[in-house]
Amino acid sequence: MKYIYVLIPVILIGIYAFNFANVKLTSNKTNLYDFIVTDLQGNKFDFSTLKGKKILIVNTASKCGLTPQYKELQEIYSTYKDSHNFVVVGFPSNNxxxxxxxxxxxIEKFCELNYGVTFPMMSKIDVKGKDQAEIYQFLTHKKLNGFKDSKVKWNFxxxxxxxDGKLEKIINPKTKPNDASIVSWITK
Structure with a gap:
């Protein structure tokens, strides 16, 4: 039985390593402002237009237990977009x-009708796996973001x-967008 306590961490480390090994990095960008993506309407969205803003990037889903976080995301966006030069950018994902x-x-209709979302929403992408979008390669690989490696654990x-366009914090999916740790980061 005592070996199971040693074996579980080894298995988890192996799974974590496999997830990173499974992604072939196609990006060489080291700053968020280098990215141009596509929004829900099919228009180009250039992150360089957000220079000087604090940005919260979030992977979203409409049929998740955490989907009500759309409401808090919209609330913090509305509250701080002008007073603190802050923006939320959503990336729907089916991962x-x-x-x-x-x-x-x-997705656009769902966000508008159910949560009144006005913050920028991008086209649906993969946030993990072999087809991981280039922007999520940046967000999850220290080699690119200069901050730390991470794995997208779940929606939100x-x-x-x-x-300055550099990654500063990674927040757990279950942490609500209006949590004090996020609000204090926005307002400092």
């Missing part, structure tokens, strides 16, 4: 138990980007 099955039009994981 966790098929919890974002809709296409971009359905938050990445906090400073005014």
């Amino acid at each position: 966790f138990l098929f919890q974002e099955p809709g296409n971009n039009k359905k 994981q938050k990445y906090l980007i400073g005014r």
Whole structure:
């Protein structure tokens, strides 16, 4: 029985390492402002237009137990966008138990009708695995972001980007967007 306590961490480390080994890095960008992505309407979204802002990037899903976080994301965006030069950017993803099955039009309609989302929402992407989007390669690999390696654990994981375009914090999916740790980061 005592060997199981040694074996579990070894297995978890192996799974973690496999997830990073499974992703072929296609990005060489080391600053968020280098990225141009596509929004839900099919328009180009250039992160360089956000220079000087604090940015919260979040992977979203419409059929998840954490989906009500859209409400808090919209609240902090509305509260701090002007007074603290802050923006939320959402990336829908279907990587966790098929919890974002809709296409971009359905996702946009869902966000507007159910949560009144006005913050920028991007096209649906993969946030992990062999087809991981380039921007999530940046967010999850220290080699690119200069901060730390991470794994997207679930829907609504938050990445906090400073005014210089560099990754500063990674926030657990279950931590609500209006948590004191996030609000204090926005307002400091």
